[in-house]
Amino acid sequence: MVNLMRKIYVLTFVTMDGVMQGPGGPEEDTSGGFHHGGWTVGYFDDFVAQEMGKEMGHKFDLLLGRRTYDIFASYWPHVNEPGADLINNATKYVATHRPLTTDWKKTVRLEGDVVEAIRKLKKESGPEIQVHGSGTLIQTLLKHDLVDEFWLKIFPVTIGSGRKLFADETRYAGFSLVETSASPSGVIIAKYKPAGEVKSGSFARPT
Numbered sequence: 001m002v003n004l005m006r007k008i009y010v011l012t013f014v015t016m017d018g019v020m021q022g023p024g025g026p027e028e029d030t031s032g033g034f035h036h037g038g039w040t041v042g043y044f045d046d047f048v049a050q051e052m053g054k055e056m057g058h059k060f061d062l063l064l065g066r067r068t069y070d071i072f073a074s075y076w077p078h079v080n081e082p083g084a085d086l087i088n089n090a091t092k093y094v095a096t097h098r099p100l101t102t103d104w105k106k107t108v109r110l111e112g113d114v115v116e117a118i119r120k121l122k123k124e125s126g127p128e129i130q131v132h133g134s135g136t137l138i139q140t141l142l143k144h145d146l147v148d149e150f151w152l153k154i155f156p157v158t159i160g161s162g163r164k165l166f167a168d169e170t171r172y173a174g175f176s177l178v179e180t181s182a183s184p185s186g187v188i189i190a191k192y193k194p195a196g197e198v199k200s201g202s203f204a205r206p207t
Helices: 046-056 066-073 084-089 114-123 135-143
Strands: 006-014 060-063 092-095 106-109 127-132 149-154 176-180 188-194
Touching: 006 046, 006 066, 006 135, 046 149, 060 066, 060 135, 066 092, 092 114, 114 135
Parallel strands: 006 127, 006 149, 060 092, 060 127, 092 106
Antiparallel strands: 149 188, 176 188
């Protein structure tokens, strides 16, 4: 779908303790000494696959951090599997200060100030923009209130270490639940959108 104001959706696999690093395999992302990669594989049932098919079964563009882009560029152009055409045909906007040495088609390096470049993207007409992986980039998007919805897959595991979806400096903010469901293997599908300030208070009895 083409929108006059493009929306940014963050599609993230996350553990119950908030880790998003290395979901797809042991060698996917070992930065920082991470050695628990592949934690989604044993729980990725048909229900989760169908949900991913719905979320990615239409035209979209991608906004990626450099590490995730390099992982994707080493894999998706070389496979023929469900979803590959959509990813390969999407425009890939990459937030990086380093040159891109790749021939993966429809790749665009964001120039100058990344936040301003993303704001400009949102104001353009075009398909929705999906963020996959890209943990560091997500922190920037959160800081500047650039995420329209989080499309989370919460897996029934805890890891204890690794890059987290919501880092320590995440801003104080409230969210509302848009949609939720659960897979037979225990994966919670939850979509949230920003909802202003936190509705804080106290349960203490007035004195």
